[in-house]
Amino acid sequence: MGQKHSHGAVAEMRAAAIADTRAKVAEHGWTVIGVFPTPDRRGPNFAYTVGLSARGLPELAIYGLHTQIAHSLLNEVARRMVESGVALQTGDRIERVLVDDVPLVTVAMTDTTDLNMVRECYGAVAAAVQVVWPDGAGVLPWEDGSRLTDDDQPVRGRPPAARPLYHANRLPVTTAQELADLIGEQPKQTTLTREGTGPRRDNDIRAGWAGRALVAYATHLGGSSLTEEVETAASDLLCDMRHLFDALGVDWEAAVTRSDDHYRGEIFGEV
Incomplete structure (x- = not known):
């Protein structure tokens, strides 16, 4: 009986979460879901939108940022995309979002496994775009010299071509x-x-x-x-x-x- 009750409680929680998400989407047009690491799911924090699919636009996801920052960024990027009516795609640069005005870059997601609530609400993930942030020097995760690793920010799609970097040559001196x-x-x-x-x-x-x-x-x-x-x-x-x-x-x-x-x-x- 205890096991059945446990399954029933989980089902009720799942149904409540789906209903809450749908209510927020109905009220605001989309909502943002934050996900944290657990013993069963290791890796960085991530967040993603639910609701943009109904507008014929890709859902958005971002990895490796504090939840509050991730929510703010995704809401701003979603707002811009909805206002323009143009779907983001791989290689698009999103400017004037980060404090130091370093552009974000988008990657069409080929792995949408993490976007569970989108599937719960729509049956499948029609399209999704990852919003990727650079390191402190503006270097993206797939570019030479980036200080970011998959542990910091996994990239769930095929990124655009890496830009060439022109660091000064290393000098043979120690003092x-x-x-x-x-x-x-x-x-x-x-x-x-x-x-x-x-x-x-x-x-x-x-x-x-x-x-x-x-x-x-x-x-x-x-x-x-x-x-x-x-x-x-x-x-x-x-x-x-x-x-x-x-x-x-x-x-x-x-x-x-x-x-x-x-x-x-x-x-x-x-x-």
Whole structure:
């Protein structure tokens, strides 16, 4: 009897959840379902919409974000798609949603296993699109150098082609003194690795400019600043830069946001 009661209770909960979802869809046009990891379902949090199917539009899903943020993002993207009446598809860029204005990118989902409530309400998932977010540098999960893994954000479809990245070439130095020796008396427009053209060469030049500033800082401090690991000298410089911003009355966070925006444009060859 206990087992039968358990099955009955589960069925009642399922029916109540479906009824609640349908009521929200009827009232608002769509709703967002949040799902958390359990012992039976490991992986990151994810959220997805239910209700867009009735409008002939794909449902939306997003993985790896805090539930409140995921709900907000999906509602905004859904609102835009409903207003335009145009279905999102693989490779579409969604801008002016994230705080730092890094675009989201969409991927048509070929694996919709997770969208259970859509199937409960409509019998099947007609179409669904995953909204994918990049790492802090603007690099998407399928692109070289991304810091995101499947544990952070699995991609449930075939992504668009990866964009080329143009990071500055790695310098063969470990200390500020070695960096100083490499820079020497080179003209400021000279790259520190190899000559070339295009965005990577531009970023090599930019790295050289910053390298000269770091060497000047370490030289001014003297002592072990030139011989300790270059990461230590660079970290000390950044810390002192924050003190300088305080002294100048300049907003550090705003400056970092602007620099991040410029950096993303430069590594993608967009500026």
